Amino acid sequence: MHALPYWRLSGYYFFYFAFIGAFSPYFGLYLQSLSFSAWDIGLLMSQMQLMRMFGPNLWGWLADHYGRRMQIIRLAGIIALAGFTAFFWLDRLPGMLVAMAILAFFWSAALPLVETLTFDHLREQRGRYSRIRLWGSIGFIVAVMGTGALLDLAPPVGVLWVCWGILFGILACGLLVPEAVAAPHARDGQPIGDILRQPRVAALMAACFAMSAAHGAFYVFYSIHLAAHGYSKTEVGMLWSLGVLAEIVVFLWMSDLARRFSLRTILLACFAAAVLRFLLMGWGVAWVLVMVLVQLLHGLTFGAYHASAIAAVNAWFPGKAQGRGQALYSSLSFGAGGLLGGLISGWTWDAWGAGWTFTLGALFGALGFLLIWAWVREPADDPGVGGKGADPVR
Numbered sequence: 001m002h003a004l005p006y007w008r009l010s011g012y013y014f015f016y017f018a019f020i021g022a023f024s025p026y027f028g029l030y031l032q033s034l035s036f037s038a039w040d041i042g043l044l045m046s047q048m049q050l051m052r053m054f055g056p057n058l059w060g061w062l063a064d065h066y067g068r069r070m071q072i073i074r075l076a077g078i079i080a081l082a083g084f085t086a087f088f089w090l091d092r093l094p095g096m097l098v099a100m101a102i103l104a105f106f107w108s109a110a111l112p113l114v115e116t117l118t119f120d121h122l123r124e125q126r127g128r129y130s131r132i133r134l135w136g137s138i139g140f141i142v143a144v145m146g147t148g149a150l151l152d153l154a155p156p157v158g159v160l161w162v163c164w165g166i167l168f169g170i171l172a173c174g175l176l177v178p179e180a181v182a183a184p185h186a187r188d189g190q191p192i193g194d195i196l197r198q199p200r201v202a203a204l205m206a207a208c209f210a211m212s213a214a215h216g217a218f219y220v221f222y223s224i225h226l227a228a229h230g231y232s233k234t235e236v237g238m239l240w241s242l243g244v245l246a247e248i249v250v251f252l253w254m255s256d257l258a259r260r261f262s263l264r265t266i267l268l269a270c271f272a273a274a275v276l277r278f279l280l281m282g283w284g285v286a287w288v289l290v291m292v293l294v295q296l297l298h299g300l301t302f303g304a305y306h307a308s309a310i311a312a313v314n315a316w317f318p319g320k321a322q323g324r325g326q327a328l329y330s331s332l333s334f335g336a337g338g339l340l341g342g343l344i345s346g347w348t349w350d351a352w353g354a355g356w357t358f359t360l361g362a363l364f365g366a367l368g369f370l371l372i373w374a375w376v377r378e379p380a381d382d383p384g385v386g387g388k389g390a391d392p393v394r
Helices: 006-033 038-066 069-088 093-153 158-176 192-196 199-214 216-228 233-260 263-283 288-296 298-316 319-351 354-375
Strands: none
Touching (some): 006 093, 006 158, 006 216, 038 093, 093 319, 199 298, 216 233, 216 263, 288 298, 319 354
16 A cells, blocks of 8 residues: 655645745745845746746646656755755845856756655545645745744845755755655546647636735735835735635635535635735735735635646646646746736836725736636536536645
8 A cells, every 4th residue: 555655745735835835925025125226136036936937847848758756856955955055155136046046946946846846745635735725825824924023133135044944954855855755647648739729727827826916016026015014014914924824724624615505606605705805915015904805815815726727737637747836837837927916016016006006916816707707617517626516635
């Protein structure tokens, strides 16, 4: 019987998303302390999304063809740590762009491969995916709260030490996670082009692009937005953590939600929540209770959305196409979508102000809603992500 390496997989997710929890909310504040402009900050932070457009596809192709996922994951961990180390000596835009690109190119390689590895370890227990993935959310909370509290007492450079330590943890866990044998699939030989030409697949990928574009300003400027309105770094960390707590609750309930509602219904609710969330984010920052609601909506705009989308990709890209399917999901959504959202927000932040920048995010959410409503109509007997009664993580 196959032994599930639950804690080793969970540990990897913990450190991987802990890095996001320390990096995304606070690295922009560190860049601001170096007197970078809003455009420069947006450009630097957007490297994470830019490299996600290319890195995951290359690594996914290599993994699907050669089956050496863990070697790629470990190599990515080593070079990402080395790339980040350069930030301790850099404070000018050209050098930081190069270091950020190296970090992002290799850091982004790992997660799509770890997702496919996790599903191969789970085998017939795919409903347990959310129970493993929630440790990533816990890692995010620990990092965002701890880093926020640290930066209330220490100078902004403290974020570099926190992120370096977390990247070392990612590498250590990568050395411990074992490889898994990919299960054979009846549609192993199906060309990936045929899969992408399915209307539901194309619409899902386009909607995921829109959802990540909607979050572009959030990941780059939300902490700056809060700080500009008098929130302390500890309060900023608490609000980020609240969003991830909502995400954890959704992950725990995801199997029950999926038995009650179809994939399409869940995704429509997620995109509708995104429209409301970014409108409130842009225009309601002066009210703490509004910001609390904004972060609770993260449970839908990321938690339920991501669990449903990644499970759909896992089911709709069968067998040997799974690595490239997860890579396409990552590169088109978190990569291209996040890049567009981050770059646009870097320009509109100074030109239009925070309110209209986040309103643009709401418009991207509305576009995703329309794409799901019009074209994602999965058959009720589709295994894994079908109609009512199906489990999107099974």
